[in-house]
Amino acid sequence: MKRAHDEKLRLCDALERIADALPGVDRLTCLRTANAVVPLLRSIHQYEETIIFPAYEEAVVGSNANLASTRRLRAEHVEDECFAGEVTEILLAIGHGKTVENPEAVGFMLRGLFENLRRHIAFEREHVLPMIGIVDAA
Structure with missing residues (x-):
């Protein structure tokens, strides 16, 4: 799980660097990031939903924790993957030379x-x- 979090945080850092560099972002960086974002998230989300969340749900049975948390986290996975698909399209366009006409919106x-x-x-x-x-020490 630590590795999964580290990979997602590296992705976040890459996205932040791109956002900070707009409109003069490196095209190759955009292409690399675009090609990584959706597969990475899908892989980690599958791991969380098949291993981590069931273990959590089992651990909280009979405790004060709320099982609604995992339902919300699963919903966030769907939202994040949809959002990542949109980000991928933008990054691919930039990577292939499209001008960033509204850097604030892309950022x-x-x-x-x-x-x-x-x-x-x-x-x-x-x-x-x-x-x-x-x-999982931060």
């Missing part, structure tokens, strides 16, 4: 995705992982 979009991902990770580190005995 806002990139920030929206990486901020959501960072919040998701923080929640998992603070609430989910401790319940299943995983210490």
Whole structure:
């Protein structure tokens, strides 16, 4: 899980660097990031939903924790993957030479995705992982 979080945080850092560099962003960086974002998220989300969330749900049965948390986290996965698809399209266009006509809007979009991902990770580190005995030091 620590590796999954580290990979997502590296993706967040890459998206943030792109957002900060707009409109003069490196095209190759955009292409690399575009090609990584959706497969990375899908892989990590599948792992969380098949391994981590069931362990968490089992651990919280009979405790004060709320099972609605995993339903919300699963819904966030769907939203993040949809959002990542949109970000991929933008990054591919930039990577293939399309002019960034509205850098503020593109930056806002990139920030929206990486901020959501960072919040998701923080929640998992603070609430989910401790319940299943995983210490994921930030």
